[in-house]
Amino acid sequence: MLLAGFVAPIASDTAQNFDTLFNFLTVTSIILFAVTTAFGLYFTIKYRRRTENDEVPYIDGNHWIEWGSIFIIAVISAVIFVWGLIDYRYQIAPKMDEYEVNVIGRQWSWTMQYQHGASLANQLVLPIDIPIKLVMKSEDVLHSFFIPAFRTKQDVVPGIFTTLRFTPNKVGTYNLFCAEYCGTDHSGMMGEVIVLSKENFQNWKNGLMKIPDYVKKAGANIAANSSDTRGGNNTSRGAIDPPNSNNTSGGTSMIPxxxxxxxxxxxxxxxxxxxxxxxxxxxxxxxxxxxxxxxxxxxxxxxxxxxxxxxxxxxxxxxxxxxxxxxxxxxxxxxxxxxxxxxxxxxxxxx
Amino acid sequence: MSAHEVNYLEEYKGKSFFERLMGWIVTYDHKRIGMLYLVTTLMSFVIGGVFALLIRTELWTPMKDFFDANTYNQIFTLHGAIMVFWFIIPAIPGALGNFCLPLMIGAKDVAFPKLNLFSYYLLVIGMLINLYGVLSGGIDTGWTFYTPYSAQTSTSVIAMVSGVFIMGFASIFTGLNFMVTVHQLRAPGMTWMRMPLFVWAIYSTSLLQVVATPVLGITLALLVMERTLGIGFFDPALGGDPVLFQHFFWFYSHPAVYIMILPAFGIISETITTYARKTIFGYNAIAYSSIGLALVSFFVWGHHMFTSGESWWANALFSAMTMFTAIPTAIKIVNWTATLYKGSIVFTTGMLYTLGFLLTFAIGGLTGLFLGSISSDKHFHDTYFVVAHFHYVMVGGTATALFAGVYHWFPKYTGRMYNELLGQLSFWFFFIGFNVTFFTQFVLGANGMPRRYFSYIPEFQDLNQISTIGAWLIAVGVFISFSNLIISALKGAKAPANPWGSKTLEWTDTASPPITHNFVQDPIVNAGPYEYGRS
Incomplete structure (x- = not known):
């Protein structure tokens, strides 16, 4: 609610869960901050020094205030902890009929490998409303696969496989960022997550449909922008076909x-x-x-x-x-x- | 007049230039060493701040404005490393701790004056080695030196981590020195529960410095071995674990966050009681919560690694422990606010920085809840939300408190008064600039802008520009502040022994500036440190 529609839309189950918790955190923080600040402000104005010999009382504490504030903050932190843990446990739990995609991170691009044999550079094409499981590994240093519209990320590590789960629930094209610093072109390691309707996804997978035009345009924008910014060594986006990856369609002739x-x-x-x-x-x-x-x-x-x-x-x-x-x-x-x-x-x- | 009654700044008055110079660079006097630390760390703050301005200025647009990505990566690394290792960690214990701690407990000096000087020079040697690193290739790993990148990059990682390793020993020896000082050198009648809260805070900090810093040293030594000897502690290709480095690193660096913030708590307890002329509300609660935070801080390091692939129960445990730190933090804010109740509050520069601290630190603390919860951290981790959060704690908290302390003790340090009007002006620039810079970054981070980004998507440009304007406002504030301090140190009006009407020993029992041996008569303590409102 507080973030929706600005830059990062809400486009998955994880994002919906996040935004509920985020709203709770924000409202709670604002209340706590307002209460302490109101007291502080009131005291500083009311008890400002009037003469050099102002009478002040000697008040060295109050158990009700100490224990009362301990109690309040303990309850609030406990609620936040449990809430965050429940959401997180849901996020990492295996779902029924997960659709699995392999993700490979390297300096400074992403490769998505599909079970049916397709391989995409910096584009992750997904069906809507199907639980997704990404199995990720890095070829060099640490990276982190971050999709703000899904409000989740996972480090991509050399030497081990890590997993990231979510269920996209809104058709659209979303930013993909590398969130773990990985060297020179860290900020150029961008990409897109393209969520298609179930039919379109099948069509793409079967090679009947290319990635829609509006997506290509967005991809070209980012590519153009990043070559402006950094000149030269940026990675190619979806619109520009690298020689050995079939980037614009799912393809039919591929070996699963x-x-x-x-x-x-x-x-x-x-x-x-x-x-x-x-x-x-x-x-x-x-x-x-x-x-x-x-x-x-x-x-x-x-x-x-x-x-x-x-x-x-x-x-x-x-x-x-x-x-x-x-x-x-x-x-x-x-x-x-x-x-x-x-x-x-x-x-x-x-x- | 006997030599013992000359103030410490004039000890070598009338001597040759060489003698006066040696009087500074090989002094065992804790006050002079404190002054050396103060000048060194404030200079570091300026250097780190220049790098911050370069970062913010480059981020004015998503394009390449002034320098390329590699240079940018070096600049943010140096900003972080200098601010952490050259400024925040040594600043308060080194400068204010050295100067005030012996005075506050009625001691003539710290327990080991020579070790104290040695610690200072270790810091300087570490800095020089870092400087060599900067000149011989720079560093682009980020101040966290994460493997495997730090094991592979061609920049001068070894010179940088060796410098940090040596500065670590400066920190350990300072901690050790202060702990022994507090245990052994308190004046007659200065019981533990009569110690000023600044002393408690420095004591808790020292505990952390002694216990946690060796782990950083070992970790960095392992990294150097990996780079030079090819031993695969962290490189998966050699059978190592890259995430292990993060565990080691944060096992030090999370307690280090409290090495940075606990002394700030101590300063606030001194300034707020002085300027409100009220005894502290909840002395025990504040003293024990410092020790409590120091202990809990050893068990929360995993909250920097919620997205690293840790097991879920490790994440759960670290999240729970992290939430626990909210309690001592909240207690402190409540107690400081309650101290203001029915006080006689005067708005000096020191008090303005103190009140600014209460506001910004509260925001820093509350946003910690957003990051301590695992599922929301999955979104916020490694974004500008985290950047904003720790700047609210480290700059809005520690640096703001440091300035409160510098203005508060300035008359004691120099024997002169600062210019109040300029002081207050500097506060408003600093405070407003700070919030403009970093509150914006909460919004950027919540919308998904990752940290350490040289370029960004065009949608983020407006907020980045607001943040950059804020950074320049901070720079104006700091410029006014430092000009004020330098000019006043040379030309300010003579300060009385106790200009604020404070009750702790450094104000009540010695002149401004103090004599070389601190006290004409050894103080005998028969009351607590904040006996305002008691006749």
Whole structure:
């Protein structure tokens, strides 16, 4: 309410939740500030020095005032803490039928990889009203994926996968910023989030529709603006096609990530030790593996997610599933981040 | 007249230039060392302020106005690093703490005068090493030195962090010195509960300096090892964890926020009682809440990292602890406001800065609630909202209190009065300029402008221009203020021993400026520090 319509529209469930809390925080702060200031102002005017020998009383405290203000501020902070925690728990909780997109951050551009094989530079095309899960990783330094219209962000870190969840609920084009300082062109690491209706999104995905014209224009504006400002080394926006990314349409001839993963699964000889039909070979089967809780040899539990999968490839001896021999070789230096994402996409299909 | 009764500024009067110079640069007198710190840190403030003006001026438009992105990144890094490590951390303990603390507890000096001088020179050496870093490639990491960027950039990271490392030791030794001084050198009758609240505040600060600063030293040493020896503490390619650096860094730097603000609380307790001629409301509450804040500050560092990928329960824990800090902070504001009740309030420059502090610090504290709550921080983190918040605390809080303190103790430092009219004028420029600059940035941040941005989307231009105008108003205020202080120090009217009618020992028991050995007769204390309204 207090922010809507200025620069950052409210365009997701997370943004709606944020704005409710933000309004509460703002109103509460204004009241607290007004009350203390009113007292302070009243005292300074009323008790201003009139003569050098003003009589002053000796008042060294009052337990009611001390404990009363402790009580009030404790209650208010507790409410804010719990409210923020509930919203945050909702934000990070996995939703039903999430649509997953991989995000790669590098100095100084974003790449969005779709499961069906499309890859976009600095543009994230999303359907409306479908819960989105971004799985993000950096290739170099820290970045942070920030969409003000969704009122949320998540750092993009080298070496681990981080996730960001939200459900866009308004069609439109929104700013995407890098919020974690990442060097020379940090402020040029901008992009767009384009939320389409469900049909349009399907059409885009199937290569029947290009990203609408109004979006291209906005993209061109930012690109023109940023080359004015910084000259030269800015990254290209959606309107300007980089040679190896299909930027204007979802495309039909692309190879889905899971298929690339399947090819790797065979060529890297994973299939020698891991079955896909539930049978036991040297290592655990991949069927139904994704998202399950595995017990490791020291008895602790670990959820099979992007980070555990990556760790098992690079440091296989760190957490071995209970009951299996330590036979897995390390793939450190042999698999690129892209290949790992493809393998993950494949393993996810083995339900 | 015996040498003991000469005031500390005139100790070498009539001696050769060389002797007078040595009297300053190798002095063990806490008052002279305090003066050295005061001049050094206020000069740092001016240098850091020039960088701030460069930042704000470049941001007048989203285009490249004066310099390119790389230069901009170096400038905001230097602004942050200089303001934090050269100014805010050493300023109040170094300048006012050194000068006032022994006087306030009735001591002749600090416990270890030579260590005190050594600490000052460590600060200077650290600064010189930083200066070498600036000349040999600069630094563009931001004052937080986050890895992996700081491990990869080609700028002079090692010279900068080595300087900070050495300045860290200046901070540790100062803290140690003050703690021992407070424990050992209080005048007869000066019980803990009769100590002025400024002494309590410096004591709490010292505790933090001694306990937290070594962690920064170790962290920066690890970073240097990573850069020079290629040991992968933080680089994921070498098996390190880039987020680990943030944990280490904030484990120091969050307590450091209280190293910066606690002494300011101490100043406010002194000025508000003096200028309202009222005893402090809730002495115990203020004293204990300083210690409480110092302790809690060790368990909140994770709130700088809500978006870093920490586990949810770590975020929850840090958010809860952060909310806890609201309580001691609120207690202080309530107590200071209540102190004004039925007082006899005079609006000197020192008091104006004090009242300005109450307003801006309240806003800084309240906006902390917005950032302490995890879900709203997911939006505000790394935006101008955060920039505005910590400037409200660090400038609206600490720097404003420092100026209140400088004007308050100026007659004691120099033996001369400052120009009241110019002082008040400087306040209004500073106060209005400050709010114009930084309140605007709350709005910018809430609308999503990220920090450390050389360029921005055109929609943000109007607010950025308002903010830039505010920055120049602050500059005018500071210029008036410093001109006033310099001219008055040389030509001001002679100050009486106790121009404000204060009740603490540095005003009641010694002249302005104090004699070299502080007191003609060793003070004996038989009452509290703020006995206004009691005959």
């Amino acid at each position: 990530m899971a298929e690339k993963g399947k090819a790797l699964f065979i060529s890297k000889t994973c299939s020698t030790c891991h079955s896909i039909d539930g049978s036991r070979l040297v290592g655990p089967t991949f069927k139904g593996l994704w998202g399950s809780m595995e017990e490791t040899q020291d008895g602790s539990k670990v959820k099979v997610d992007e980070n555990y999968f990556r760790e098992s490839l690079f440091e296989p001896m760190k957490r071995i599933t209970k009951g299996y021999p330590p036979a897995m070789p390390t793939f450190k230096g042999q698999l690129s981040d892209d290949e790992i994402r493809h393998l993950i996409a494949y393993v996810k299909t083995l339900k």
